Amino acid sequence: MxxxxxxxxxxxxxxxxxxxxxxxxxxxxxxxxxxxxxxxxxxxxxxxxxxxxxxxxxxxxxxxxxxxxxxxxxxxxxxxxxxxxxxxxxxxxxxxxxxxHPVDCPKDCFKNMNFLDNYRQCCALGMETLNLDTAAEQLGLTNMSLGFKNDWKANFNYWTSGTWRGSPEGHFSWCEPFGPAIFPPNLTWQRGQPDNMGGNESCVHFRFVLNSTGTILTDRSCDNKFIFACKGNWTTATRQCCNIGMNLASIESAGKLGCFSKIVEKFGTESYGDFWLSGTDLGCPSDFWWCSLNRGFVNSELEWKAGHPKSGCVYLESRNGSVLLASADCTEKKKYLCEARKKATVQKGTQGECAEIWNITTKEIDLLMNAASFVSPTTTISLDLKVCTKTNLLVN
The missing domain is CATH 3.10.100.10 (Mannose-Binding Protein A, subunit A)
Known part of the structure; x- marks a missing residue:
């Protein structure tokens, strides 16, 4: 303990x-x-x-x-x-x-737990347990599931923070961090639900069904075990990355965006979703600013989703094997990406990042920093390094 x-x-x-x-x-x-x-x-x-x-x-x-x-x-x-x-x-x-009893970080995304442990797990992660603030939010999850139903690899059953305990008679409430909130109207329940079967179903479970219905709510015994589900906004994402000694990720160059594209190509639907980044135009000295880097955007290098950017916070949209930058209201609930340099000096950390982004070895990065060796006629230079130098890679 x-x-x-x-x-x-x-x-x-x-x-x-x-x-x-x-x-x-x-x-x-x-x-x-x-x-x-x-x-x-x-x-x-x-x-x-x-x-x-x-x-x-x-x-x-x-x-x-x-x-x-x-x-x-x-x-x-x-x-x-x-x-x-x-x-x-x-x-x-x-x-x-x-x-x-300790609340351990899960080893994977498919750890089953009861209603109370689900709530504790999200609290330990600095996030709030899954809830649906509006019917539109549930519709968004439905559309997401239907868009990927042929390649769906996620689980289907998740806990929410919903319960009728402590709520006005005939109502359910979300257990929000600062107090209960009665369910908004027009949420989609499974037919015949809630039914409080056996008088012992006081907690709310969320399910993906991958058909025209999309997503449904049911009441279940709080002792049942489902996958834990949490959510958080841009501010929560920033704080959470900071709490674990990292920064909310920044994608400040076309090369780094290309690196994420390779990840998406490799892992497919497992990497799909919307992920908060450190970019925002709120309280910044220019239109958009990478807060983690304290650096403005170089818009000519970045590929935005059509119609973006809009005022707010920046996220990475990962869909159908490609990635784009987009923006949204900072209070929306999305996943997030954290990043940190490898444990090395700042120079070595930067070299390692460049090597990974541009698919070249750290030895070739050293060549870029040693002009005499780089121009030597005996030096063997890979095609990737040649391409890299033609794109004006700068190593600080």
Whole structure:
């Protein structure tokens, strides 16, 4: 088991049912990295504590004051009254503690779990559990499934955050990060659903059926095991990449876009979808800006989807063996791509990236950085390297 991490307001409320007292959690800014970033993190999961929790008075036990320098670890004060929340403590204090079952990152996308574990898994990933904010969002998933039904390799059954528990009578609600939200009208349920069979079906399951219906909702026992499903917007994607020591990906050149095209060609439908990138025109000094690189767009090198770009955030559209850049409202829910340099010096990291993008060896990259060797009559130069130099590859 692992030391407690209180990752949502719902968990804080749930802990209120335990005995009163002050208990250690795994939250801290004692870690050198946390101190450097001036951020709190859950040491048991390795993720930063979300900004929405840190900035909320509901997360802290009143009164909220700046912690003394030596109080770097977090404990939770529990009470049957509304007076509960996090407090700062010296890390060497003797306090009781609470352990919990760990929520491990899945080894693949097809890990079955029950309703509650699905919710915990998404929280641990810094995302929200699948929900449908509008009927149009469900229609979008239907159209996606029908567009790829002949090559569909994904699973069919997924958990959502939907339940009737705690909802007004006759209604279902999504368990959103900041409270429940009643289902929007006109969502598509399976015929005869929901039926609460046996009086024990209080959780909502989502299914792809790959016919004209496309996608359906049904009620199921919360103990059933389905594939976990999460979603997040552009801001969530940026934060999530940062939390794992990476950056939201940037595609700043035609060569890098070509690299992703090769991936799509190789893996086909498994790599299809819409993926957030770090590009946006919101709060930037030019029309569009790669936030991860702090660099403007070179539009002549980039291939945009017809009718784009539009104001908002940039995503990579992967369809039918090709990739294009497109833009959308930053609050939309999409997958995301993270990237990081290999563990090497900045120069070696850049060389490695160039070698992969242009399909040449790192030794040939070294040639580009050594003019004397490059022009030597005894040097053997591959066709790929010749093509690479004709495209004005720059190695910094």
């Amino acid at each position: 692992t030391l407690l991490a209180v990752t949502s307001f719902e968990e804080m409320q749930c802990l209120g049912s335990l005995k009163d007292g002050t208990f250690w959690t795994s939250g801290s800014n004692e870690d050198p990295k946390c101190d450097e970033e001036k951020k709190y993190a859950w040491c048991s999961t390795g993720f930063n504590i979300s900004d929405s929790l840190i900035s909320s008075d509901k997360f802290w036990l009143p009164p909220t004051v700046a912690p003394p320098t030596l109080e770097r670890c977090l404990a939770v004060v529990l009470s049957s009254t509304p007076q509960k929340g996090m407090v700062h403590k010296k890390c060497d204090e003797a306090l009781p503690f609470i352990c919990q």
